[in-house]
Amino acid sequence: MTLTRRALLPLLLAPPLLPADSARAQPGATRPLNVFAWSAVEPLLRPRIPAFEVATQRRLRLLHLPWAAYREALAARLMGQAEIDICAMSDLWLPEFAHRGWLAPIDDLPGAEAIAAETRPVCNQGMSWQGRRYGVPYYTDSIVFLVNKALLERAGIPAAPETWEEVVEQSLLLQRRGLVRHGLALPLAPDPWLLEVTSALVYAFGGRHVDADLDPTMQQQDRGAVRAMRFLQDALHRHAVLPATARLQSEADVLDGMSEGDFAFCLAPSYRLRQLNDPAQSAVAGAIRMAMMPRGGPRGTQETCGWVRFFAATPGAMASPARRAGVEALLAFLAGQGADGRHETQKRLLLDGGLPFCALPLLEDPEIEAAEDRWSGSSAILRRQAILSRPKDLLAPWLSDWSRATTDDVTSILAGRQTPEEGLARMAEQWSALKAAHA
Numbered sequence: 001m002t003l004t005r006r007a008l009l010p011l012l013l014a015p016p017l018l019p020a021d022s023a024r025a026q027p028g029a030t031r032p033l034n035v036f037a038w039s040a041v042e043p044l045l046r047p048r049i050p051a052f053e054v055a056t057q058r059r060l061r062l063l064h065l066p067w068a069a070y071r072e073a074l075a076a077r078l079m080g081q082a083e084i085d086i087c088a089m090s091d092l093w094l095p096e097f098a099h100r101g102w103l104a105p106i107d108d109l110p111g112a113e114a115i116a117a118e119t120r121p122v123c124n125q126g127m128s129w130q131g132r133r134y135g136v137p138y139y140t141d142s143i144v145f146l147v148n149k150a151l152l153e154r155a156g157i158p159a160a161p162e163t164w165e166e167v168v169e170q171s172l173l174l175q176r177r178g179l180v181r182h183g184l185a186l187p188l189a190p191d192p193w194l195l196e197v198t199s200a201l202v203y204a205f206g207g208r209h210v211d212a213d214l215d216p217t218m219q220q221q222d223r224g225a226v227r228a229m230r231f232l233q234d235a236l237h238r239h240a241v242l243p244a245t246a247r248l249q250s251e252a253d254v255l256d257g258m259s260e261g262d263f264a265f266c267l268a269p270s271y272r273l274r275q276l277n278d279p280a281q282s283a284v285a286g287a288i289r290m291a292m293m294p295r296g297g298p299r300g301t302q303e304t305c306g307w308v309r310f311f312a313a314t315p316g317a318m319a320s321p322a323r324r325a326g327v328e329a330l331l332a333f334l335a336g337q338g339a340d341g342r343h344e345t346q347k348r349l350l351l352d353g354g355l356p357f358c359a360l361p362l363l364e365d366p367e368i369e370a371a372e373d374r375w376s377g378s379s380a381i382l383r384r385q386a387i388l389s390r391p392k393d394l395l396a397p398w399l400s401d402w403s404r405a406t407t408d409d410v411t412s413i414l415a416g417r418q419t420p421e422e423g424l425a426r427m428a429e430q431w432s433a434l435k436a437a438h439a
Contacts, residue, residue, distance in 0.1 A: 032059035035311075036077065037088035038070040041138070044353045048333075048345055056329045059286060068191055071400075078102040078314065085317040085327055089135055091126035091308050091395060092192065098129040099397035104318040105132035109328055115335045118343075123358035126308030126391055135310035137333040137358035139349055142306035142389035143200035144270045144382075147296060150287035151179055151264045160291035164204065164231055167265055174264050180319035182243045184235060185263040187251040188414060190407050197267050198410075199305035199392050201228040204301025206417055209394050214435060216428035219421070227297045229420035231412050237416045247414045259283060273375040274354030289377045292385060294303040306389030308358065335359075356386070398434040405430045 024100060036333050037045070042064045065073050074087055078097070079122050089097070097103045107114055116124055117135055127135045140360050147160045148245075161167045171183020187193050200217075205227040209218040216227040235242040243249075249257075255272055259282040275281050276288040293302045311334055317323040336343030336359055343359040350357050351371055362368055363383075372379035406427045413423040 027168040032061040035062045035086045036084045037064045038067045039064045052333050061159045089312040103134050103312045107133040120358045121304040123308045127310045135312040136331045138309040139355035140308040140358050141269045141356050142304045146266050147291050148264045149289050164294045164296040179388045183264045184241045185266040187254045188246045191250045196305050203303040205296035216431045226420045271354040294354045303388045310319045
C-alpha cells in the first residue's frame with residue numbers, strides 16, 4: 001500500500017498518538033486507554049465513557065477522524081506503531097489489516113465465547129478472518145430501499161415498486177407530472193459507500209463479483225455484475241431517472257436530497273430512516289418508508305449488501321499485560337458483558353443514533369421494536385430485509401488495491417465511456433492479477 005501526500009494530510013491535522021516507547025519515557029504517568037475511530041463514533045460513544053471510567057477506574061482517550069480519511073490514517077498509524085489500543089474497524093478492511101498483522105485476534109480473551117454466542121451470526125462472520133475473531137460489535141446494517149410515500153400518493157401510485165424496472169417506470173411518471181426532476185438518488189461518488197451500494201445492486205440483479213474461491217465472475221453476463229452496471233448506465237443516460245451529478249453525489253448528498261423531497265427513491269443505510277423521519281432534520285418526516293429491495297432482471301432477488309463495523313484490538317496492546325487488561329475491560333463493556341450491563345451500549349446506539357445492533361437478546365426488547373416501528377413504519381420489514389443481507393463477496397487482502405486500481409473503470413462505465421462488459425472485463429483481469437500476487 002502506498003500512501004500519497006494527499007492521504008497523509010489527515011495525519012498532520014489530527015491529534016498525535018504517541019509511539020509505543022513514548023509512554024515508557026514518562027515514569028509514573030497513568031496511561032489512558034487509546035481508542036481511535038471515525039468521527040461518527042464520537043458523539044455516540046462519548047456519553048458512555050464516564051460509565052466505563054467509573055466502573056473500571058481506567059481512563060479512556062477517544063481520537064477520531066472523518067470516515068473518508070480514516071482508513072488511510074489508521075493504516076499509517078499502525079504501520080508507524082502508534083500507541084493505539086483499540087480501533088474502530090470495518091469488515092471491508094479486516095482481511096487486509098489482519099493479513100498485514102495490524103490487528104490481533106481476540107477469541108482467546110476471557111468472555112469471548114459468551115460474547116460470540118449472543119452475537120448475530122452475520123456479525124460474527126463479518127468480524128472473522130481465516131477462522132479467528134477480531135472484534136466486538138459496534139453496529140451492523142445493510143443498504144435498503146427507501147421510498148417517499150407522499151410523492152407516490154400524489155401521483156396516484158398505489159404501491160412501492162417491486163422491481164428495478166418498476167423503479168424506472170414510476171420515476172418517469174413522477175418526472176412527467178413535475179413532482180421531481182429525477183425519481184432516483186444513489187450515492188455513486190468514488191468513496192467507501194460506492195462498493196456497498198453497487199454490491200447491493202449486483203445482488204438484487206442475481207449476480208456476484210467473485211465465486212467461493214475468490215475467482216472473478218463479475219464480467220459474466222448472467223452470474224456477474226454486468227446487468228447491475230448496465231442498469232446504472234441506463235438510469236443515468238438513457239432514462240435520466242438518476243441526475244447526471246449522481247456520479248459525484250456522496251451518501252450525505254443523497255440524504256439531503258431525500259430530506260428535502262427532491263427524490264422519490266434512494267438506496268441508503270437503514271439507520272438513515274431515523275434522521276429522514278425526524279421533523280427537526282427533514283422536511284418530509286413521516287413520509288419516508290422502507291420497502292423490500294426491488295428485484296432486477298430475470299435472476300432478480302431481494303438480497304442486499306450488509307456490513308458490520310466493530311472494535312478491534314492491536315497486537316501491541318495485546319502483547320502488554322497492562323494494556324491487555326484495559327482492552328479486555330473495554331471490549332467487555334462495549335459488548336454488554338461487563339460493567340455496562342446487558343448490551344446497554346448497543347441499545348443506546350440504536351435508540352440514540354438509529355444504529356442496528358448485533359446482540360441477539362435485543363431482538364426481544366420491546367423498547368427497541370417500538371423505536372424501529374416509529375422510524376421505519378414496520379420493524380417487520382427491517383428485520384425481513386436484514387435476513388436477506390449478504391456480506392460483500394469481495395472481502396480479500398487485496399481489495400483496497402483493487403478498488404484503487406479500478407476506480408477509473410467504474411467512473412468510465414458510469415460516464416458511458418465504456419460498456420459494462422468492457423469495464424468489468426478489465427476489472428476482472430485486475431482482480432485475478434492481484435489475487436495471483438498474493439498467492
